Amino acid sequence: MAFVAAVFLTPSRAGAQSASSPQSTSETYNFDGRLTQDWGGVRRVLAEHGVDLQLTDQNEFWAVPVGGSKPSNTYIAMTTAQLSLNLEHLVHLPLGTLGISGVDIRGHPFSNQRLYVFNQVSGIEADVNLRLYEVWYGQTFLHKRLDMRVGRLDFSHDFMQSDTSQSFLNASFTWPMVPDNNLYDQGPASPLGTPAVRAKYRLSGNWTVLAAVGDDNPIGASFLNDTDPWNQNQDPGGLRFHFGTGALMFLEAQYHTNMLGESGTYKIGGYGDTGRFPDQADPTVRHRGNWTFYVVADQILARLSGTRTVAGFVRVTWAPPTDRNQIANAADTGIVLNAPFQRAADVLGLGFGYGEASPVLRRARRQAGQPAPHAESHLELTYLVQATPWLQIQPDIQGMLSPSGGVLSISGRKVRDEAVFGLHSNVAF
Template identity: 60%
Template sequence: MAEGMITALCLASGAQQNAWADASPYSETLTGDWGGFRTTLFKHGVDFKINDQNEYWGIPVGGSQPSNNYIGATTVAMTLDLRKITGLELGQFGISAIDIRGRPFSNTPLYVFNQVSGIEADDNLRLYELWYGQAFWQDKLDVRIGKLDLSHDFMSSDTAQNFLNASFSWPMLPDNNLYDQGPTSPLATPAIRLSYKPDQAWQILASVGDDNPIGAGFYNKDDPWNQNQDPSGTRFHFGTGALFFLETQYHRQNAVYEGNFKLGGYGDTGSFPDQATQELKHKGNWALYAVADQIVARLPGKERLAAFARGTWTNRADRNQIVYSIDTGIVLQAPCQRSDDALGLGFGMGAPSSVLARSERRAGTTPQGNEYHLELTYQYQAVGWLSVQPDIQGIIAPSGGVQDSSGHRVKDEAIFGLHTSVSF
């Protein structure tokens, strides 16, 4: 009976998808072609996009207390193709902004190392990215300069993007160890990024930028993410230190089992507080990472099984809260032959600094251990412009067994969420 119900759902959803799969590209936005005006703008070098995301989260078990939460983010982006507009050999100019709504809940009452959601942030309307980019040498070299979100290019896994927990998009290690959680959404930092692609298999990425997108101090007990220190996102800070990224990518060209493999690291010239004594500062920081995305099985029809694994590591336990983190998971692409759907199961963990643990023992408090997170998610493309994603997460030992403000150990958490995304 259960198999029959699943088959019926697959047939029904497949029929619904086929109804809009062959329509024009602009049918995949809620507002369509704007009476042909959108196509005219694009032909003349103007691309304008709006995406609205909303999430509803319920935490009936665990944390410091049960809670229900809403968060949302609307992103507006415009890209100008200056070659089309001017007729000159110029590149592209891009600008974007984010309107963030709702109240963050991962710090309290959940007390987790990283956010439950990739769009969870302080409630602000802020400038996001502002950049100019140009390609050279038959597009082998691509240069971009401006205020950049470097997580678009570095440390990323395409397969992991199917999950909602922020640790799968931006790892737990840089999120906890860099200033302001690092140059990742909704923050961007003044930087220059180079991409060199000598052939179809290899790609080298490098960047240098400011290591402190906000320009505030490292610790702020009243504003843990520091985002409210620059609520508009218009501060261009250059005063703390330089953040360098270097990454090599290998794209495995295989008609059946293609894959992407990345090896890289970052270095930071700024100063970082000691994990035992905040008054003591350490100059410089670094970390290494590796990422693997691989198709592991091709099933009947459109279905494919993809897997990913990512590890990050540093030996600077005196200045980093997290010394290594691991994320891994499997994703069934096109379940029920629905091309744009995905069913995923992910796992991750983060290990805190031994220096921090020793200082907590000396202070008579419970030392932090490893935190583990699990996620089961289904991305359902209802129509071209709307995706709906139910999500279940479990957090084991939030922040490694940390205590809440009342002195009680934060309990393991069960988290239920619903994410929607609308393209206008």
């Protein structure tokens, strides 16, 4: 769901310089990673004054020849515009950075209605809308050791993240299956932001601590909605700033180190939510509060000839209150080869994900004479090709094993395992 965030968080892959960190001299600006270059010098002048506009267009074609409700093909797309203003460069005062972004979502979402899966096949899959995404103000303090941000925020930019997993297209590799299924509106992740405050403090060269608190319901709708499961159509323009359902709080510690001479990042964290959540056995019963713990490991495993490296990641999430969480625990892992065939910006990846349904939900379904959901797994093989500095093309193959842990389609037949073939493109303008 938050793959678009990765485009902005990894400008080297997108071929674009970070908008929040303008350089001090014009010679350091490089717009080769953007299709429209520097607009005849206009973009360079704007950047020197702290103004940067990023426009990214992502398009995907997916085919499901096996499994799901029936064989099908679909198209989805997302265009994202982000404007960043470095106020210190713009007005020559000791101020921070102002950012605003919006998304135009097109196509036909298919993971819910056609595939019946816990997690979405694509990170850009969402309800078709033109909506406001994020609006925030950020500033650093204490010699840039403390980074504060306030506004409408996407928590997946900072929390529960694995840098290595960003190469994959399946949504769970960016925003894990646990918060995606257990929080209101799938949680504050692309294309949704929520009113929040986020703080990042660098304790030392090795340790960083992050904390955030925000509203737990980005849309402000009820938790369950059979006619609109994602709830995004309840606020199609993204203009509602909701307060009142409950508070969502994140806390994460990061340790950056070199293991056997190679860099790695290890994270431990969790979140708590003060809102009310429906019982997995009886939706009319509500429980106050919810919480989840997680660990993430990113590590370069080997450095091969030339620029080639092998990196891996592991992430485990655990939601202890099984009476109010659809997914009790989940794990995902993957390995990527950077610069295969001596192509410096290409990535070859193999990933695996697993999510286990709540035992309370399983027992309730069994007592009702329905199939008891257990666990869903997915595999992904992907190859990201940096065709030009501004264009990425990514063929992708995914396998969905036991969709939703074993579920019946609307026709009453058990949904079979699914083979999914996709082609993703990303253009930075």
